[in-house]
Amino acid sequence: MNLINKSLVVLALTVAATHVLAEPAKSLKHAQQVVEFRESLYKLLASNMAPLGAMAKGQIPLDSAVAEKHAARIYQLSLMMPDYLRTDTSMFKVKTEALPKIWQESDKFKQAMERLTKNAANLQQVAKSGDKTALKKAIVAVGKSCGGCHDDFKEED
């Protein structure tokens, strides 16, 4: 590939990456499907966060191996988030707690997703180290990245 072609590829990728969070849903049915997948993703996040939260609160014993497993899943799920949140459903009347701000302030939303990825990666590392005090702190940081995004982008329950 010559230099010009290479630069064009880089440019195309850059454009694709910056527009990754704005693709309107095509119909009400499409929007409903999107919401269903999106909520499924968050349910899986919650199912992995619950045992971690219980460990941090002292309701169940701190277990590094178990924490590492859940952190790895949260990390992977967080990487799926941009795909599942790309479709803007705000123009359709769907039952959702997702605020239109997600697509209006997509850079800020992207940062909130990346915060979860970063904190989940950190939790995996800390869990490997076996340091229980640091483990608790790293769990709390993951929990805060869930709550932080909800404060800004999710309707209150």
Ligand code: HEC
């Ligand atoms: C980058 C933003 C963001 C992050 C980070 C995030 N969430 Fe959410 N979450 C949302 C949004 C937006 C919704 C609303 C989705 C909808 O109703 O379509 C939601 C919905 C949920 C729901 C409700 C799902 C349902 O069935 O309606 C749960 C549970 C949840 N999140 C848990 C979590 C947990 C646990 C974490 C952290 C491990 C997390 N979320 C991280 C934005 C986020």
